[in-house]
Amino acid sequence: MPSHERQVTLLALLSPLPALVIALALLWTGGFEPRTQWTLTVFLVALWLILAAMLRERVVRPLQTLSNMLAAIREQDYSLRGRHASTDDALGLAMLELNSLMDELRERRLGALEATALLRRVMAEIDVAVFAFDDE
DSSP states (O other): OOOHHHHHHHHHHHTTHHHHHHHHHHHHHTTOOHHHHHHHHHHHHHHHHHHHHHHHHHHHHHHHHHHHHHHHHHTTOOOOOOSSOOSSSHHHHHHHHHHHHHHHHHHHHHHHHHHHHHHHHHHHHOOSOOOOOOOO
16 A cells, blocks of 8 residues: 555545646647647646645655654654644644643653752752551
């Protein structure tokens, strides 16, 4: 099965293909001069390929950003932020939720670091024995 990127590229290339074929057929059977036919053919094919590449980037780039943000969470780096995080579309909602998750994890991490620092400071200042027990 093709990868997601390959599927997006194929869809971007194949979707406008019928209209392009019809336009080229009309161009080549319309009695235009050969120079006009070749110029418009090159222009239409170039436009088709450029727009397909732009569409692919528009779909794949945010997914790569999400993947990078998830990798950052795995590595406990909560400094990344997803752009275009909004409630207007599904991808924006995913970015918004991932940004919120990273904020929450960063706050928890800072809280744990502060608690550990406070505990170390208290332990350094007291001169008595401290016994700690867990529930087990």
